[in-house]
Amino acid sequence: MSALIRVQDVHRTYRQGEIDVHALRGVTVDLDKGEFTALAGPSGSGKTTLLNLIGCLDRPTQGRVLIEEDVISEMTGTDAANYRLQHIGFVFQAYNLIPVLTARENAEFILQLRGVPPEVRKATVMPLLERVGLLDMSERRPHELSGGQQQRVAVVRALAAKPRLVLADEPTANLDGETSEALLDLMLELNKELGVTFLFSTHDSQVIERCRRVIRLRSGQLAQPDEGDA
Amino acid sequence: MAGNLRTSFLAMAARNLLRNGWRSGLTAGGIAVSVAMMVWTVAMMAGFSGTMVRGATSVELGQVQVHRADYAEKARPERSFEVSAAMLKTIEGVPEVQAVSPRVHLWGLLGNERRSQVTRLVGVDAVREPKVTPVAGAVTLGAWLSAKPSKTGPHEVVLGKDLARKLNVKVGSEVVAFLQATDGSLGNDLFVVRGVVETGNQLIDRSTAFIHLEDARYLGVLDGRTHELAIKTARLDNVNLVAAQLTQALRSDQHKMASAPLKVDPDEQDLNAAVPLLVQPWSELAPDLFKMVELNDKSTSLLYFVIYLIAILSIVNTQRMSAWERRREFGVMLAIGLSPARLFRLVLTETFLLALAGALLGAAMGTALASWHAAVGFDMSMFTDGGSFSYMGIAFNERIFFKLRATTILEPTLVMLVVGTLAGIWPAWKAMRLEPAATIAGRS
Numbered sequence A: 001m002s003a004l005i006r007v008q009d010v011h012r013t014y015r016q017g018e019i020d021v022h023a024l025r026g027v028t029v030d031l032d033k034g035e036f037t038a039l040a041g042p043s044g045s046g047k048t049t050l051l052n053l054i055g056c057l058d059r060p061t062q063g064r065v066l067i068e069e070d071v072i073s074e075m076t077g078t079d080a081a082n083y084r085l086q087h088i089g090f091v092f093q094a095y096n097l098i099p100v101l102t103a104r105e106n107a108e109f110i111l112q113l114r115g116v117p118p119e120v121r122k123a124t125v126m127p128l129l130e131r132v133g134l135l136d137m138s139e140r141r142p143h144e145l146s147g148g149q150q151q152r153v154a155v156v157r158a159l160a161a162k163p164r165l166v167l168a169d170e171p172t173a174n175l176d177g178e179t180s181e182a183l184l185d186l187m188l189e190l191n192k193e194l195g196v197t198f199l200f201s202t203h204d205s206q207v208i209e210r211c212r213r214v215i216r217l218r219s220g221q222l223a224q225p226d227e228g229d230a
Numbered sequence B: 001m002a003g004n005l006r007t008s009f010l011a012m013a014a015r016n017l018l019r020n021g022w023r024s025g026l027t028a029g030g031i032a033v034s035v036a037m038m039v040w041t042v043a044m045m046a047g048f049s050g051t052m053v054r055g056a057t058s059v060e061l062g063q064v065q066v067h068r069a070d071y072a073e074k075a076r077p078e079r080s081f082e083v084s085a086a087m088l089k090t091i092e093g094v095p096e097v098q099a100v101s102p103r104v105h106l107w108g109l110l111g112n113e114r115r116s117q118v119t120r121l122v123g124v125d126a127v128r129e130p131k132v133t134p135v136a137g138a139v140t141l142g143a144w145l146s147a148k149p150s151k152t153g154p155h156e157v158v159l160g161k162d163l164a165r166k167l168n169v170k171v172g173s174e175v176v177a178f179l180q181a182t183d184g185s186l187g188n189d190l191f192v193v194r195g196v197v198e199t200g201n202q203l204i205d206r207s208t209a210f211i212h213l214e215d216a217r218y219l220g221v222l223d224g225r226t227h228e229l230a231i232k233t234a235r236l237d238n239v240n241l242v243a244a245q246l247t248q249a250l251r252s253d254q255h256k257m258a259s260a261p262l263k264v265d266p267d268e269q270d271l272n273a274a275v276p277l278l279v280q281p282w283s284e285l286a287p288d289l290f291k292m293v294e295l296n297d298k299s300t301s302l303l304y305f306v307i308y309l310i311a312i313l314s315i316v317n318t319q320r321m322s323a324w325e326r327r328r329e330f331g332v333m334l335a336i337g338l339s340p341a342r343l344f345r346l347v348l349t350e351t352f353l354l355a356l357a358g359a360l361l362g363a364a365m366g367t368a369l370a371s372w373h374a375a376v377g378f379d380m381s382m383f384t385d386g387g388s389f390s391y392m393g394i395a396f397n398e399r400i401f402f403k404l405r406a407t408t409i410l411e412p413t414l415v416m417l418v419v420g421t422l423a424g425i426w427p428a429w430k431a432m433r434l435e436p437a438a439t440i441a442g443r444s
């Protein structure tokens, strides 16, 4: 079985004034369908950069990224936006939700952009909100939700669209220990129940311990050993 | 489905505006005040111009006049024409024409042993003239000319109030008129002051004396002829059309018509020359007044321009600020798949709603205020330290009655809506050009 995601000798160099910052220096890694994988590494090691490349938010200076047969590393502008809309779910560290929309409207947002009719959207989103324990908060605005609740809404939004993969950049960084553990549990369960591929970055050693696979980055390269295929 | 996305985008835009209610309210309020100010100012200018034009036309000119074409060029007393009863009928038959009054204009000295003044003697038909101008109603002392000049009694004269004061005469006083007649002879006649008028028009109040048409013809040796036909029309705004119809009617009535004043030799003695007649609307009779009205329109355009400019700058500023504050949010929306074009539309929709709310509110405010001032008048006494004031020879009392037309309201409202929405393009463009990755990372 071929990999869902193939990152092939990817380099990413940022130009910062006069100097080049080599954020990624030849990373090659595959992810299979249904994986639940952590991306670990110290600050500045290139985690966000790699996630952005896989998420079609940025393009490598060199190398290729493929999702199934699509060479996403060559997509730009509206094509890239559309690819993200159709195939990738995102959970960010903060500012995930649109402040003027309710929890349910936020969860429905991607479906709405795809033109799914309201009844279908609601029927898709409500069971998931129930699943993450937010059924009675579905009509609240983000500012009426705790940080953990907001992140759960973001997870529901990502999953409701049935993406090929969910990318999460430090989704637990703003949460306390207990809450981040609960969010992680939830993501793990959803990964098992729905078979959705998860790739997320984290600093948190507790979180790392509980992942089946951890990809470690150091100064823009894979740190050995990559305990993949665990 | 696209429709439902559009409505929910509209709702989203509205909620975004309400989110920072204070700022949105201030910007919409600014737009509203601008629109209201434009409506109010233009209604005032229209009221002012209208009062001036009406003041000049109703009191003095009539809305349309007929002269011999060379009299229109240079008003020499011999340039007169025959007016038949049939001709007056023809004129009265033209739609919108309400009344016509033949006049004779003479200049001479009026006075007594002690004082005299250069005076414009206007010979009028005592019955027809009051139908064209409100002069008979402007009599403040004595009475207007008798309906029929008496064959035996003294000749009647009605004086402008300042002229009467300068001559120091009262109702019943005798005055003598001296002038050179068209045949070169010196004419003089004795008149008895029958009344005094105060019209607010300085030309009349300071230097005009009204006498019977027949007396004027006799005095000027005009042999039954006339210098001018003053015509009152139903409305001011279509006088050009009425003038054209009059030209047509008089032409088919076998009068020679001219389309413009003739260039004539001033030394030519042409009492009986067959010179064509010329019909002129007030805008040609009082070109200075017409220019002033046009200038009002131009200064209004300048005012509009400045107001739009200020409005644009304030909208651009608010919307740019509001978009800038939400760049993280926009970054996330772009990242999860909102296309840049849709984000552009979302931000532009916000500006549109803001401009719409402001423009409608402003139209309502401006209309309410201007209608109020159209109904009860706007008190100008604070600018004139009480009493009436005059401008270009027309007296105003201290109230100006505004004139509000549909275009006065619609134009600034619609233009502000368009201009305001256009002002949203730049902020929307900036939002759409955000790099989602960099924005989320806090690098922009």
Ligand SMILES: Nc1ncnc2c1ncn2[C@@H]1O[C@H](COP(=O)(O)OP(=O)(O)OP(=O)(O)O)[C@@H](O)[C@H]1O
Pocket: A014, A015, A016, A021, A022, A023, A041, A042, A043, A044, A045, A046, A047, A048, A049, A050, B438, B443
């Ligand atoms: N847009 C950019 N312009 C310049 N340098 C950048 C840019 N984005 C990232 N970098 C640099 O590239 C390197 C990798 O950054 P990246 O954000 O991927 O690290 P990270 O592993 O996500 O770190 P953290 O754990 O702090 O989030 C860093 O040195 C960073 O300063």
Ligand SMILES: [Mg+2]
Pocket: A047, A048, A049, A169
């Ligand atoms: Mg990072």
